[in-house]
Amino acid sequence: MALLFSKVAQYVQDWRQRSSLLNEPDATAIPQSWHQFDQQQTDWISITPSKPANLSGTGNDNKETESEITDRANTIPLTLMTWNVDAMADYPERRMLEVLSAFRNQSPQPNILFFQEVPKSALASILGHSWIRNDWYSSERDATQWSGQQFATITLLSKQTFNHHGDDLSKARIGQIWRVKYPSRFGRDALCCHMFVPPLGVRVRLVNVHLDSLPIQPSLRPRQLAIIANMLHAAGRGVVAGDFNPVLPGDDDLVSANRLVDVWTELHQTEGFTWGIDGQQPFPPARLDKFAMVGLKATAIDIIHPGVLSNPGEGDKDQDLKDGLVPGVPWSDHSGLRCSFSLVNVL
Template identity: 25%
Template sequence: MRSAVIVVWLLAHALAAAEPTLTLLTWNVLADPARAGERAPALVRTIAELNPDIVALQEVQPWLRAQIDASPALAHYRGTVVNGKVMAPGGLYLLSRLDVQSISIEVIPTRLDRCALIATIDVGAGPPLTLGIVHLDSLPGQDELRVMQLAAVQRRLAQAPLAALVGDFNFGDADPLESAALDPGWTDCWRAAMGEDPGLTWDNERNALARANAFPEEPSRRLDRVLVRSQRWTPVESRLVGTEAVSALTPGLFPSDHFGVYVRMIGPMP
């Protein structure tokens, strides 16, 4: 009897190990260079520890790119290369352990020099992932502009059999106009894995940097999301990252004013 139990356990673990997975991290890393010498190592360390297949960053500046490029722990990632040049257009930066088949800049309506990155990534069996990375305009009262930005990017992703839209959306679940503009075909990975947990990525109560950078009377909100449209990949895990201070000696200093969102999805067996 004991031998049979061991065999079943081994088979279950073998199947779990063979189960296709796809992991993704989105994180607004705060462009402000203040205390970058303390924040950048924490950002790099967190990415390395999670080791996601795909990393979508917003507000990336040269100081962070330099830390990423210098890190042996991130040497297996390919950075954002557009037309043969490594760049972070509009602060958007893609790191991928998977083969990036193409990447381009998508022009969107904006008052803050924002754009979208569109990448096609080989995820193994099945169609490639068409990934849209965004950092929508952030100013209060720009809800109609954010709706136009969403429309532009969603049109670009509409025909892809496997698509994801990720990044800093700059609106929360209680903001009706932008929420209604999201295509109903998306699966919100946070909601799928975490239900009604608020998932506040902009948290004035927990994050001193968010509190310091908030607009007047701005509430805590879930600004950052991972949306997926797929018949093959199912989100099974979603969690916030960067939720601890960079060190016990600096309790008010976090890696960023946003918390990142890490997602794990499983696909069908080969």
């Protein structure tokens, strides 16, 4: 009987948590864990973030003005980089390492990383990298949450900017993390999380997406982005970034139709192509990758074009091919995007 009551209590707790994260009839929130690498166990272990002591999702419960609170919160720089790393191309492990090196050498260095289309072999490269193990929290420790998919999304948060316990007001706090299973022809989902920005723990919702591919009708992308936009508006502040796959007429209007700000068009007048720029694709260049926001202010956005794998010019050619050290192989068919942003006044 005690076991039965325990299971019922756990079910109610899970239901309440999912209900608080999502209110859509055709989508489900699946909570998961954050992870950090444990040097003693030499493995990624689950962690449970604690709520900020001064949690204040949107309110102002002290004597500071809204502008003063926002100014203090914005002393923490927030830079997010997103990249679809191309699960289908050869040498996924080597290409993934090159992308990580490119991220590490950015200035300012990003403190939030979104990856899409990560195959299991590239996931192993990410989780085995010493920089990632030492300096980052990971949404994944393996492919358990991928529902049998061969590739999926992963989100990483920098330990230099974020923590998961204590009251260090010099750092933002990581919060819940969950996947939203929504209508998809390819079994895709949205990887969502909360961060809380001091001093009052203002909540920001982050969503990492790889919307459905291909010009298939009827398209499910409008419904997918509508679900995500509703989640962002419910939170009051948030950003969705990743591969939006706008390949049908009208897809480029989905961001504005859902009352989100398209950061690239807000800050630039150019096309901002992130795919097809090498001329080797059967379709014309396109801006497949995007940032869209609500309640945040983007201060900069840049495109990071992929390099190519280089041949060291020595050693056995067959071994070079085996190691992925071949000239002319791009890191990805997509370019990456880097965006810096700040809070607007507390609502």
